[in-house]
Amino acid sequence: MKEIDCFGLSCPIPVVNTKKALKDNPKELAVLVDNVAAKENVSRFGKAMGYNVEVLEIDGGWKIQLKK
Amino acid sequence: MSKEKRNLIIAGVLIGAISVALVAFGNPKNMGFCIACFIRDMAGAAKMHSAGVVQYVRPEIIGLVLGAFIISKATGEFKSRGGSSPMLRFLIGAFVMIGALIFLGCPFRMILRLAGGDLNALVALAGFICGIAVACFFLARGFSLGKYYFQNNIEGTSLSAVNALLLVLLIFVPSVFAFSEKGPGSMHAAIIISLAAGLIVGVLAQRTRLCMVGGIRDIILVRDYTLIVGFVAIFVAALAGNLITGNFKLGFEGQPVAHTAHVWNFLGMFVVGLGSAMLGGCPLRQLILAGEGNSDSALSVAGMFVGAAVAHNFKLVGNATENGPNTYGKVALVLIIVILLCIASVRTFAKKK
Numbered sequence: 001m002k003e004i005d006c007f008g009l010s011c012p013i014p015v016v017n018t019k020k021a022l023k024d025n026p027k028e029l030a031v032l033v034d035n036v037a038a039k040e041n042v043s044r045f046g047k048a049m050g051y052n053v054e055v056l057e058i059d060g061g062w063k064i065q066l067k068k
Numbered sequence: 069m070s071k072e073k074r075n076l077i078i079a080g081v082l083i084g085a086i087s088v089a090l091v092a093f094g095n096p097k098n099m100g101f102c103i104a105c106f107i108r109d110m111a112g113a114a115k116m117h118s119a120g121v122v123q124y125v126r127p128e129i130i131g132l133v134l135g136a137f138i139i140s141k142a143t144g145e146f147k148s149r150g151g152s153s154p155m156l157r158f159l160i161g162a163f164v165m166i167g168a169l170i171f172l173g174c175p176f177r178m179i180l181r182l183a184g185g186d187l188n189a190l191v192a193l194a195g196f197i198c199g200i201a202v203a204c205f206f207l208a209r210g211f212s213l214g215k216y217y218f219q220n221n222i223e224g225t226s227l228s229a230v231n232a233l234l235l236v237l238l239i240f241v242p243s244v245f246a247f248s249e250k251g252p253g254s255m256h257a258a259i260i261i262s263l264a265a266g267l268i269v270g271v272l273a274q275r276t277r278l279c280m281v282g283g284i285r286d287i288i289l290v291r292d293y294t295l296i297v298g299f300v301a302i303f304v305a306a307l308a309g310n311l312i313t314g315n316f317k318l319g320f321e322g323q324p325v326a327h328t329a330h331v332w333n334f335l336g337m338f339v340v341g342l343g344s345a346m347l348g349g350c351p352l353r354q355l356i357l358a359g360e361g362n363s364d365s366a367l368s369v370a371g372m373f374v375g376a377a378v379a380h381n382f383k384l385v386g387n388a389t390e391n392g393p394n395t396y397g398k399v400a401l402v403l404i405i406v407i408l409l410c411i412a413s414v415r416t417f418a419k420k421k
Contacts, residue, residue: 008215010152010348010364011282015290016207036145037277044072045290 003030006038007061014038015045018066022049027068034061072276073297079272080301086265087180087302088309090128093257097315097324098184100306101128101269102177103351104168105325107369108376109253110234113245116377121251125238127259129355130231131266136274136359137228138267145274148224150363153213156411157364160343161371162378163404164351167339169379170332170386170393170401172325174351175280175340179299181326183306185318188326188333195334197284199341203412204288206346211416213346216364224361227369235263252325273356280350281341329392335401336386336393342408 004021006014015038018031029051031042039055039062046053051066087100099105105122112123140146168174171192173181178196181189203211237244238259248254256262272278276298283296310316320328327333344350347368349357354372357365379385384397393401 008152008217009212010216012207012285012289012348013212016210019290035147035149040072040277044070044292044294048290048292 001028001030001065002026003032005032006042007032007034009033009038010035011037011041015041018042018045022066029066031064031066032058032061033064039064070294072294076276076278076294076298077301079276079278080298081305083269083272083278084183084302084305085309086269087306088313088315090257090262090265091315092313093261094255095257095262096252096255098181098186099173099177099252099325100180100265101352102173102180103129103355104165104174104372104376105172105177105252107165107351107372108169108380109248111373111376112253112380113247115246116373117380119380120253121248122253122380123246123248124253124256125234125245126256127235127238127262128266128269130235131263131268132270132273132352132355133228133231133359134235135267135270136356137225139271139274140360146224146361148219148221148361148363149216150219150223150367152216152364154364154367156213157347157368158371158374160347160408160411161354161368162375163408164340164343164347164368165372165375166379166384166400166404167336167343168351169336169376170384170397171336171340172327172386172388175337175344176302176350176352178337179280179303180306181323183303183316184310184323185316186323186326187318187320188323188328188330191330192333192337195336195338196341199338199343200281200284200345201288202409203342203345204285206412206416207285207289209416211346211412213364213415216362219363221361223363226363227358227366270356270359273352274360277353279353281344282349282353284341285345325388327386327388327390327392329386332386332392332398332401335405339401339404339408342405342412346408346412
């Protein structure tokens with residue numbers, strides 16, 4: 001699964017980066033974030049784009065998995 | 069409806085109602101809350117500027133920061149972090165403050181002014197949206213002020229500690245401050261009421277991520293209508309409250325702490341929209357993030373504090389009695405727009421190392 005690293009980035013940058021990564025309509029994508037606002041915003045954006053969203057806790061933050 | 073939207077509606081309605089109540093308890097009209105005006109009053113109380121009519125230590129500000137601090141500590145969301153272009157954030161914070169003081173209100177007060185029937189705020193809203201749209205142009209093309217880093221807790225606690233100290237001084241040795249005897253600075257609710265209002269709104273805003281800039285930004289950037297719900301809920305609740313308390317007056321002329329210089333109301337809030345979106349949130353959100361341990365936001369708050377002093381010492385503010393800013397204020401505002409666009413361009417298009 002392709003991963004984008006959004007550690008250290010404040011909103012809205014993680015959402016902007018996620019939007020760019022979803023441009024070609026991939027089947028799946030993982031987004032790494034380390035603040036709660038980014039976790040919520042990326043999850044919400046993923047759902048709005050029609051993905052199933054799963055949030056896993058990882059060291060120092062979360063891995064948000066988007067799957068179609 | 070999503071849980072997030074529902075919570076934003078509840079929080080927005082409560083915040084709108086609290087804002088109207090603060091006016092009934094003594095705050096200036098349409099100024100239950102105004103982050104820009106209140107930080108400006110505090111800069112005056114600390115004798116950073118000598119505009120005699122706007123000097124008071126606003127417990128609402130102290131409550132907002134401490135409310136966010138306490139709730140984020142309780143939920144484990146408090147994280148000390150910073151180091152994302154601190155000096156730029158300080159500067160942009162100062163610019164946002166100058167823009168807000170030319171309009172005479174932050175985005176929060178803009179909503180409250182709208183809810184009081186002040187149509188000048190509608191002109192300002194147009195400028196605000198345009199400013200955010202310009203910021204979105206850069207954001208969509210890769211604008212960022214850079215990564216933050218996790219820091220020692222003492223860094224993220226600093227601004228909250230300063231606010232706690234201010235509260236202690238306000239209660240026990242108020243004589244160290246300057247206080248207005250007339251004008252908006254002399255109008256305020258009792259300390260305990262203002263503080264409680266700040267704490268409640270601080271907690272609500274932290275939990276819901278309420279942001280006046282974020283709502284419009286998310287619509288433009290990703291067609292997300294979640295955050296805007298809070299903005300609208302505050303407006304509706306404050307409008308209802310103003311109608312009930314008889315503080316609603318529709319029109320441009322004779323509005324409380326306002327002027328009718330349309331171009332400068334528009335451009336003042338254009339700067340606030342553009343600058344705040346570059347910072348990642350409106351002045352209220354900066355206070356909340358600072359309480360959560362974000363020292364980048366604490367620096368933009370410090371920038372707002374200094375920007376308020378600059379705006380008054382160099383007479384850049386929008387003057388309610390002289391109907392808008394003077395030449396200094398106008399020139400400064402145009403320069404600020406140019407500088408903000410330069411910063412945004414460099415941070416978007418300069419080759420990344």
